[in-house]
Amino acid sequence: MNHNFKRNSYVLPFQVARFLFILPLLAIGCAHLFGSITYYDPTTYKNLTDLKPEVIMLYRTFTRDSIDSAKFDLVRLKLSQIYEYEKGKGSKNIETCKQVEIINKIYERHVKDRITNGKWNQTNLRDSIQNISEAFDIAIQTEYLKNKNEP
Amino acid sequence: MSLSWEKLFDLLKSDEAKSLKAELLSLIDSAKTDSEAFLKRQGEKIELYLIQLAEGQITKEQFEGYVQDIHDLTEMHALKMSVASKARAQRFVKSIANLVLNRLLALIP
Numbered sequence: 617m618n619h620n621f622k623r624n625s626y627v628l629p630f631q632v633a634r635f636l637f638i639l640p641l642l643a644i645g646c647a648h649l650f651g652s653i654t655y656y657d658p659t660t661y662k663n664l665t666d667l668k669p670e671v672i673m674l675y676r677t678f679t680r681d682s683i684d685s686a687k688f689d690l691v692r693l694k695l696s697q698i699y700e701y702e703k704g705k706g707s708k709n710i711e712t713c714k715q716v717e718i719i720n721k722i723y724e725r726h727v728k729d730r731i732t733n734g735k736w737n738q739t740n741l742r743d744s745i746q747n748i749s750e751a752f753d754i755a756i757q758t759e760y761l762k763n764k765n766e767p
Numbered sequence: 768m769s770l771s772w773e774k775l776f777d778l779l780k781s782d783e784a785k786s787l788k789a790e791l792l793s794l795i796d797s798a799k800t801d802s803e804a805f806l807k808r809q810g811e812k813i814e815l816y817l818i819q820l821a822e823g824q825i826t827k828e829q830f831e832g833y834v835q836d837i838h839d840l841t842e843m844h845a846l847k848m849s850v851a852s853k854a855r856a857q858r859f860v861k862s863i864a865n866l867v868l869n870r871l872l873a874l875i876p
Contacts, residue, residue, distance in 0.1 A: 653853040711846040718839045725832050739824040743816070747836040751843060758847040763854050763861075 654709045655765035661756065663698045667691070668752040671723065675745050678726075678736045688727050695720045715755040722751050772817030791817075805844050809837050 674687050699720065702713045726744045730736060736744070773788065791813075798810025813834065820830040 652857060653850060711850045715843050715846055718843050722836055722839055725835065729829060729832055733826065733828065737824070739819055740829060743819075743825070743829075743833055746812075747833065747840065750840055751836075754840065754843040754847050758843075758850050761847065761851050761854050763857050 652708055653711070653762060654705050656759060656762040657705075660698075660702065660712060660759045663694075663701065664752055664756045664759065667694055667698065668749065668756075670694070671748055671752070672745055675726070675736075675741060675748065678730045678744075679738070679741055681735055683730065691723065692720075695723065712755065712758060715751075715758060719748075719751045719755060722748055772814070772821040775817070775821040805841075809841065812837060 671691055674691060677684065677687070695716065699713070699716045702709055702716050705713075726748065729740075729744075773792075795810050795814050798806050798813070801807050801810070816825065816830050816833045819825045820827065825833070
């Protein structure tokens with residue numbers, strides 16, 4: 617009996633030690649499986665929240681007869697700058713990078729529609745603003761979901 | 768009562784059009800009743816675009832473009848979900864490191 621007790625008193629710390637050894641490995645494996653991501657970046661958040669109203673303002677001009685191609689290019693430039701900034705963070709930032717690419721794709725489609733089909737009616741304006749706003753919102757929310765790099 | 772976009776399909780007499788109408792109705796209904804707000808909204812938007820197309824408020828090309836927008840937004844939403852799960856895993860790993868490696872092991876003599 618006493619012998620069994622002695623054996624158990626060795627077994628228990630062994631089990632705890634095994635658990636403590638396995639748990640971090642499990643956690644690391646889990647993180648590897650899911651892949652790692654960059655931390656929340658206030659610059660990304662600001663870039664996206666600043667550009668969203670600019671694009672909406674530009675879209676509101678699409679109901680007019682004349683078009684301002686300089687403004688199209690300015691938004692293109694800002695989107696390219698955001699894309700390069702996100703791409704520079706490397707493979708851990710692939711999701712945000714792809715999201716910016718998609719925003720650019722949606723923007724280019726809307727601009728092409730305005731150039732080829734002429735000025736927008738209120739329906740075109742409402743639908744396009746809703747979709748581009750939603751695209752920016754998803755990217756903004758995605759950045760906000762990331763963990764803060766705090767100790 | 769059928770919506771205006773359904774009447775658009777009624778004008779097309781082919782069997783393919785009838786089958787497509789049924790499939791679209793099913794797709795829109797399942798999206799609109801989905802528990803996830805994002806999918807529900809996209810289902811409502813597809814229906815809205817079909818109505819706008821049927822009523823001549825948007826062109827066929829614009830309709831195609833808006834449906835493409837929904838496709839792209841769904842891809843963005845999937846990327847957002849991916850970040851959400853990675854962020855949870857990252858928090859888990861950080862907690863393990865903090866609770867087990869730093870604090871618990873320090874308590875064991």
